[in-house]
Amino acid sequence: xxxxxxxxxxxxxxxxxxxxxxxxxxxxxxxxxxxxxxxxxxxxxxxxxxxxxxxxxxxxxxxxxxxxxxxxxxxx
Numbered sequence: 001x002x003x004x005x006x007x008x009x010x011x012x013x014x015x016x017x018x019x020x021x022x023x024x025x026x027x028x029x030x031x032x033x034x035x036x037x038x039x040x041x042x043x044x045x046x047x048x049x050x051x052x053x054x055x056x057x058x059x060x061x062x063x064x065x066x067x068x069x070x071x072x073x074x075x076x
Contacts, residue, residue: 001026002070006049008063023059025051027066033058 004027009018028048034041046058 001028003027003067004047004049004064005067006047006057006059006064008059021057023049023051023057024067025049025057027064028056030061031058 003024005022005024007020007022010021011017012019026049028050031046031048032043033046034043036042045061047061047064049057049059049064051057
């Protein structure tokens with residue numbers, strides 16, 4: 001897995017405010033999240049990141065920076 005750093009604004013339901021969140025961890029892949037709109041659900045792409053404590057986070061693609069290169073698989 002590749003190591004990434006992500007910085008983005010996330011809504012905290014307890015404080016009812018947006019906070020800047022910075023996470024460094026392992027990139028698991030791309031996923032889809034949604035937001036409820038008046039006209040229906042709006043889907044968008046998210047990156048799935050596991051922080052160093054094992055907690056999963058979702059970030060927008062533009063908020064993610066890859067810190068390690070893609071490793072090539074050996075011919076077997």
